[in-house]
Amino acid sequence: AQSVSQHNHHVILSEAASLELGCNYSYGGTVNLFWYVQYPGQHLQLLLKYFSGDPLVKGIKGFEAEFIKSKFSFNLRKPSVQWSDTAEYFCAVGSSNTGKLIFGQGTTLQVKP
Amino acid sequence: DAEITQSPRHKITETGRQVTLACHQTWNHNNMFWYRQDLGHGLRLIHYSYGVQDTNKGEVSDGYSVSRSNTEDLPLTLESAASSQTSVYFCASSELTGHTQYFGPGTRLTVL
Numbered sequence: 473a474q475s476v477s478q479h480n481h482h483v484i485l486s487e488a489a490s491l492e493l494g495c496n497y498s499y500g501g502t503v504n505l506f507w508y509v510q511y512p513g514q515h516l517q518l519l520l521k522y523f524s525g526d527p528l529v530k531g532i533k534g535f536e537a538e539f540i541k542s543k544f545s546f547n548l549r550k551p552s553v554q555w556s557d558t559a560e561y562f563c564a565v566g567s568s569n570t571g572k573l574i575f576g577q578g579t580t581l582q583v584k585p
Numbered sequence: 586d587a588e589i590t591q592s593p594r595h596k597i598t599e600t601g602r603q604v605t606l607a608c609h610q611t612w613n614h615n616n617m618f619w620y621r622q623d624l625g626h627g628l629r630l631i632h633y634s635y636g637v638q639d640t641n642k643g644e645v646s647d648g649y650s651v652s653r654s655n656t657e658d659l660p661l662t663l664e665s666a667a668s669s670q671t672s673v674y675f676c677a678s679s680e681l682t683g684h685t686q687y688f689g690p691g692t693r694l695t696v697l
Contacts, residue, residue, distance in 0.1 A: 514690070517688070575627050575628040
């Protein structure tokens with residue numbers, strides 16, 4: 473069965489620090505990969521996605537993620553975080569075969585000004 | 586602009602009552618999904634639909650039902666609300682299976 477694991481449940485950083493959130497998945501076939509962000513009190517919004525091609529994908533607000541197929545990973549990065557990045561971040565995996573997205577448990581990011 | 590809406594945004598009900606949460610999308614997407622979000626569990630899939638008259642159970646479907654009579658709507662019904670169903674419920678839709686899902690604003694349900 474597909475599963476998604478986010479290793480960091482709660483991350484606290486100071487502004488301007490670099491961010492890397494881990495995401496690993498288990499699925500043997502072709503996958504689509506996503507990172508969603510949920511700001512406090514709001515709904516989930518797409519941050520970035522990978523379907524095929526260049527494994528380094530860039531998203532909104534300076535976020536990027538790298539797909540490493542051999543490691544079944546899709547880690548999210550940002551060189552310098554801002555207070556406004558405080559949010560919950562979800563990694564998700566989908567495939568055309570199953571039709572569904574499987575979400576990780578989420579990582580809460582708190583950025584201190 | 587196309588959007589996905591949910592109503593009500595907040596609901597308080599009593600144990601044993603039937604509750605229906607509405608989800609309406611104007612994207613004309615065939616695929617629609619219902620999730621619940623709870624601390625420590627992330628998002629869990631309740632039910633989903635790939636088109637009119639199609640419904641499928643997700644990982645936490647017990648106590649919930651859905652029906653799909655048109656493309657735009659996928660109402661979620663709690664047949665007999667239980668305190669364990671206190672949660673935030675999100676509806677989502679997608680154009681293609683396994684592809685980007687667009688989420689509604691959520692409904693916060695409290696069962697007393």
